[in-house]
Amino acid sequence: MAGSTVSVPLGDGSGVLPRRAALIVFGVSALASAILSLALGLSPFVWLIFTGLFSLLTITVWSLAVEGRRRALDRVMTVVIVDIFILALVPLGSLIYTVVKEGTARFDGEFLTSTMRGVLADGGGALHAAMGTFIITAFATLAAVPVGVMAAIYLVEYGKGRLKRAITFFVDVMMGIPSIVAGLFAFALFSIFLGPGIRLGIMGSVALMVLMIPIVIRSAEEMLRVVPDSLREASFALGVPKWITVLRVVLPTALAGIVTGVMLSIARVIGETAPLLITTGSVDSMNLDPFNGRMANLPVYVYEQYKFPGVPPEAYIERAWAGALLLIIIVMVLFLAARLIARRYGVEIRR
């Protein structure tokens, strides 16, 4: 070092760490903290934290000694970012692990095929809640998709001037409506016409619809926008009227993307609890009529089993976890199916 006359712009240090330095440091830190955790009998979570801190410390010292301050800072920030990223994924892993572990205890045939009617402690199931969730979400989807897709068509194909700008802005605003406010809206709407204390499955659908419409519009709009103008122009050149062009050329081209967006929007609202808690109520037996009486659904089922357990509490808590597992499976299936469609048809999902 002393004999070196070349000035290195990167700073005081002149050496460079080996190419795999970061990996080496991570590996060594993971190993070291694993030994330490095993020796002290600590949990895997503590092991992760130790690994992060160890790797941070080692890379700092090593790089400072060899490469100088600026490069060391670069390496430290890289490790910090990677560590934070891993830290952000830990809860996801823990959550899925917990739900699967706790949920499988009662995730059996009886759970999937029976209701809570007459169930006092053990046994019972969530069939009525699953059916309720299905019906409520289906009605919400049936209302939200046509309105959402047509509104997107308006924004992309027809809209201009102040009305278009106003709608674009308020779709964004609608996206931010808290779900409980959507529930209160549905309640207020129905209670004015049908009297206070009303609880119906369809009220839940209305609340979910309010939450779904802006998501559907946003994704459909995005998908319609990427349909090349040359397709529209070719159709116009053949003398096809605009509305048939939209229906027969633009929509089919964007269909896969729109379907993907709709599935993601269903995945987003199917687990909504708050609006359903105040609109559909809950009930122990099967009710398949959304226009008559209270209607059970999965999210509220999970909430009530967990929050208000009877005797013995274990039976209720286990049912809550099994319900949570079912809910997560439904959401994951929707999520994965949407991804598969997207990949199959080359749709790029942007959120």
Add this chain to the structure above:
Amino acid sequence: MSAGTVSPGNSSTPGKVHRRLGDRAFSGLATAAGVTILVVLAGVAAFLVSEAWPAITAPVADLPDGKNLVHYIWPLVFGTLLSSTIAIIIAVPMAIAVALFTSHIAPKPIAMSVSYLVDLLAAIPSIIYGIWGIAVLGPASVPATQWLADHFGFIPLFDGPASTTGRTMLVAGIVLALMILPIISAVAREVFQQTPKGLQESALALGATRWEMIRMVVMPFGRSAVVAGSMLGLGRALGETMAVTIILSVSGVISFDLISSENPSTIAANIALQFPESSGIDVNVLVTTGLVLFAITLAVNMAARTIISRREAAGGR
């Protein structure tokens, strides 16, 4: 070029009237769907106001506990702001790191699949976050909060006595942070990726390290979007209901103490807890609190959207 600028050759021959009829009907239908959005939003505001009105005009004696409406709502607003503030403080730095990881640090193939994992965080229903928070995170937080109470008890935030169940404001805030993290990082990731390649390469060519390039080029470029994304996340945290409802054991106090078992409630959680049991004027009072929540989130979201659209107008993308 927007699609709206293209229009069909309108050589209107008299015999083709039915075609133009179809065109007019279809565009009318599309416009009606667009206007529906405005009607629904106006409806939300109108019906909330009409259901809240009886509580706003009612004499104080008729209200729950004979308290003034403002006195009823204020502790809830406080709790809402407190939990959301904790969530934002935790989530924003993490979201920026996660976004940078996917946009600049991780190799391309890894970045693709991990950004998918982060999106998955957003898809998990809030009720499940809630029961995870109370079953796993809460108990896990007890030793840490106990330590905080013992050693940093002089700070009002950690005044204690520490809760023994972990059903604290701190845990609720952390869970909220996890729920809004994907929202913020999605917005941040998008703009970080749009940072002009030329600027980034110039910085590197001038001898900047990758971190210096990120700090001097990528961050300034994305700053307003990160602010806007954070406000969207804030809007979500303000209105988030179930996680807070199920985690907090509420007692209606106004306290900055994050780790004790006595916590202020939030507007949304209070509605979820009280609504199923309420009737008469109590329902109207709850709808009034919902209206306040609606107004707060509306203001936050409109501010965020204004920042984003100003940025887009300035040629940010």
